[in-house]
Amino acid sequence: MSIDIVFMGSPDFALPTLRALAEHYQVAGVITQPDRPAGRGRLLTPPPVKILAQELGLPVIQPDRLREPEAMQQLRAWAPDLIVVAAFGQILRPEVLDLPAYGCVNVHASLLPRWRGAAPIQAALLAGDEQTGITIMKMDPGVDTGPILGQRAGAIYPDDTAASLAARLALLGAELLVETLPAYLGGSLTPQPQDESRANYAPMLKKEDGQLDFHQPAKSLARLVRAFNPWPGAYTLWQGQRLKIHHAHAVEAPSPGAGQTRIHAGLPAIATSHGLLVLDEVQPAGKKSMPGKVFLQGARGWEVSHD
Numbered sequence: 001m002s003i004d005i006v007f008m009g010s011p012d013f014a015l016p017t018l019r020a021l022a023e024h025y026q027v028a029g030v031i032t033q034p035d036r037p038a039g040r041g042r043l044l045t046p047p048p049v050k051i052l053a054q055e056l057g058l059p060v061i062q063p064d065r066l067r068e069p070e071a072m073q074q075l076r077a078w079a080p081d082l083i084v085v086a087a088f089g090q091i092l093r094p095e096v097l098d099l100p101a102y103g104c105v106n107v108h109a110s111l112l113p114r115w116r117g118a119a120p121i122q123a124a125l126l127a128g129d130e131q132t133g134i135t136i137m138k139m140d141p142g143v144d145t146g147p148i149l150g151q152r153a154g155a156i157y158p159d160d161t162a163a164s165l166a167a168r169l170a171l172l173g174a175e176l177l178v179e180t181l182p183a184y185l186g187g188s189l190t191p192q193p194q195d196e197s198r199a200n201y202a203p204m205l206k207k208e209d210g211q212l213d214f215h216q217p218a219k220s221l222a223r224l225v226r227a228f229n230p231w232p233g234a235y236t237l238w239q240g241q242r243l244k245i246h247h248a249h250a251v252e253a254p255s256p257g258a259g260q261t262r263i264h265a266g267l268p269a270i271a272t273s274h275g276l277l278v279l280d281e282v283q284p285a286g287k288k289s290m291p292g293k294v295f296l297q298g299a300r301g302w303e304v305s306h307d
Helices: 012-024 048-055 069-078 120-126 162-185 218-227 292-298
Strands: 004-009 026-031 036-038 043-045 082-086 104-108 131-138 148-155 234-238 241-251 261-264 267-271 276-284
Touching: 004 012, 004 048, 004 069, 012 026, 012 048, 012 082, 012 162, 026 048, 026 069, 082 162, 104 162, 120 131, 120 162, 120 218, 131 162, 148 162, 218 234, 218 241, 218 276, 261 276, 267 292, 276 292
Parallel strands: 004 026, 004 082, 082 104
Antiparallel strands: 036 043, 104 131, 131 148, 234 241, 241 276, 261 267, 267 276
16 A cells, blocks of 8 residues: 655654654655754754654654644645654644544554653653553544554563663554554554543653652652653752762662761662662762762762751
8 A cells, every 4th residue: 555654753762663664655754843952062953853854865844833834834735644643742733633534643652541641651660660562543632542553562671761661662663553554554453442541641741850859768769760861860959069860779778867868888878758769870060970989989978968
């Protein structure tokens, strides 16, 4: 079957899906987010999907909002039979959802309806889920509420971060999509409604969400560190400056009081409401990331408790 597909996506998670579509179908065009300032120099940086689209020789546009007249004009000119979305970052309006004959299909990083919303990978890690997965979903006007075309589960490992889990799910999503589309496009696959009674929502994360609250148990904070690596990043304030925490683990130990600093097995640790959060890798303000043991060598006063 010869069909034209428009792809919408932006971050690294979307790359395997775009690559797989380009190998199996005619991709008429790509829509991604505008270039954004990034890094210390705040240099204007293209989203990963734009870079791959250009490498593949695919036409690409980058509207601030898809509803812009020029963007809609180009989308209609591409005349897609199907739109595929993977981490695009914008909600599609009905005029877009209804444009292709086969509608819009989303590659979502959760076993819907477990985690709907903008941050399903982080939500699964925060909740301590032991598995997550990919859902191929036909989109409707709601937020990840559309009927399911296919699902595949994957394990969450004890040392997974959002980055490592997203990388595996991205590959799983691309694989499942190309397995699902032939039956869907051929009319032999019936979309299945979601079980609304099992739905949970994973809202968009903000940078301030990464500040650790040591009145929570150490196990919960260790999950947060993993969930927020690489973004928005977990941190605490020490000696008036931000201390980023890239990797940490929880240990059962008497807690002298939430927020007090300690040394545990040669590593910096912070007391919580239950147990210690041991800091395996940190990044002091203005410095590069370093192992906890290296940080301790220059961290005068670490054992002095603080709030």
